[in-house]
Amino acid sequence: MDQTPINLLEIKDLKKTFSISGGLFRQLTLTALENINFNIRQGETLGIVGESGCGKSTLGRCILQLLTPDEGQVLWLGQDLTRLPAEEMRKRRADLQIIFQDPLASLNPRMTVGEIIADPLRTLRPEMNKEERRARVLKIMEAVGLLPEMINRYPHEFSGGQAQRIGIARALITEPKLIVCDEPVSALDVSIQAQILNLLAELKDEFGLTLIFISHNLSVVRHVSDRILVLYLGRIVELATGDEIYDDPRHPYTRALLTAVPIPDPKLARQRNIDALKGEIPSPINPPSGCTFRTRCRFAKPFCAETRPPLEMIEDGRLVACHRWREIEVPEEAVLGA
């Protein structure tokens, strides 16, 4: 990373709600994201973690303008993407790409691998001719570990890991600056998962990419991320570097999440005190008052129900949203029992 990192993206006061039917003549509002403020620096990998329904995928889609946020700004090098006319945004899309979780479902079964990978070029680089496109496709296929003879095959002939390589190639073909990886390895076998994680790391170095890595698997996020953003019920509860989050988590939710992660080490796993979270995520339609985590928090006090804790900057750009972060002691052997 550069000494003075440039903020590629600045997310300001982002809010996204969905309106859902609550029966006849009743509309309920689900707040998927609220008060989202953070920056993404050029060249970094930002991990986004949280339980299902916390808004992590919605956030990824709002950044890419696949969903339109209700409020707030998504500044791409200072330019607000939410206000960009459709035609301008289409051109921008070459810079911002996405990789999806289910690799086979995200590939058109009627197109060949070559057509799938070249497809973004038709709209985003219409000036390229057929030969140029083909040359570009072959170059990218090599970079992601696909053999040239696979260019005329169809997606169903590929395993999950290879299909994900096709998805990655399609994202890379437009020479993007930023790729949102939405659970890119969750559907893959362990050995293949490791291959794809290594591939993403290599491609990031080779093409100078910035990655947003969304996953529910904290071990995977820890492995790939420079900084990690923890979401709970559509709000940021903590944002810090990977080491800070894992060695010294400040928010009780981050702590509880970490202790729940299984460790592939039998002795450590047996020693570990699991600070198991009770209950499940409350409904985002009717979230708890004050701090939304208080209903599951073992440090919660009555005043936590009154006001919502602001996202405070505590040290060197670390952010935490908890009324009691100063008082809560982090146990000595941290969370990992190591």
Added chain:
Amino acid sequence: MKTVLSVEDMSVTFALHQSEVHAVREMNFSLSEGETLAVVGESGSGKSQAFLAIMGLLAKNGQAGGRAMMGDINLIGMAPRQLDTHRGKDIAMIFQDPMTSLNPTLKVKTQLSEVLVKHRGFDQRKATMAAVEMLERVGIPEPVKRANAYPHELSGGMRQRVMIAMALLCQPKILIADEPTTALDVTVQAQMLDLFKTLTDDFGTSLVLITHDLGVVAGVADRMMVMYGGRAVEKGTVDDLFYDPRHPYTLGLLHSTPHIAHRTARLDPIQGLPPSLEHLPKGCSFNPRCAFAFDRCLAERPPLADTGNGREKACFYEGPMAYGKVA
């Protein structure tokens, strides 16, 4: 310790249009009372099919061979009607996706009480009471309310608990859990694994945990069996296999698993893809992906052999396996 299930020379074959696929071959293992056995492998390793065969739940074109002895009863090849007197009562199975295993049109209590009426001759009222009590035992808040709910009204974690409650109602000696926590969030997963520990420790239930997640295995299992290409390739205690793996595939799986406590620059994954069961390589099935394979591995299939201390492995290589060499 008392053996509750003994599987001998079991095989599973599927008939295709013009050929046969051997999903499981020469499987042997025993399960003791109160023990947790983890069965680990990637897609297509045969780990699920082996246990579906024991439960008599293979697809129509599937055929099981060998023996799965529960006491002096062989579950393999048993007529479905006879099998029904044991399934649910002595041996139960839960699956990854609870939504597809629950009947969406029936209330939770109706589905739960069925087993008690059928196997234990309870009347409906008593069965419903027992069902509600079991929901409470597996950690479902407001059990009376949940018992009257339909499956779609419950969250994923809650549905998986309902499945577990259903499996436990008749207090089976053996519970087979096929990827029971894969679809759940880590926090709910931790609650589930805790529940499994209570079951084996307090109720003496024997648990078979089928999974690809070595983190889950490390936390709850006593022994493990690693499968590849339809066969067991290594068996032993969890500690032995994690700290001193002897089969290159076990080592490769361990190096492919990111560890939350130590961050490494690059993982050291197994290269290549898991084999297709229709076209298994000659010799050892793992040889195309193995960093230690030599001439013999290409020509001959290594048998699963005893290596002392209750450990078994199917590999000819005897030298050291240094970190970073499986590349």
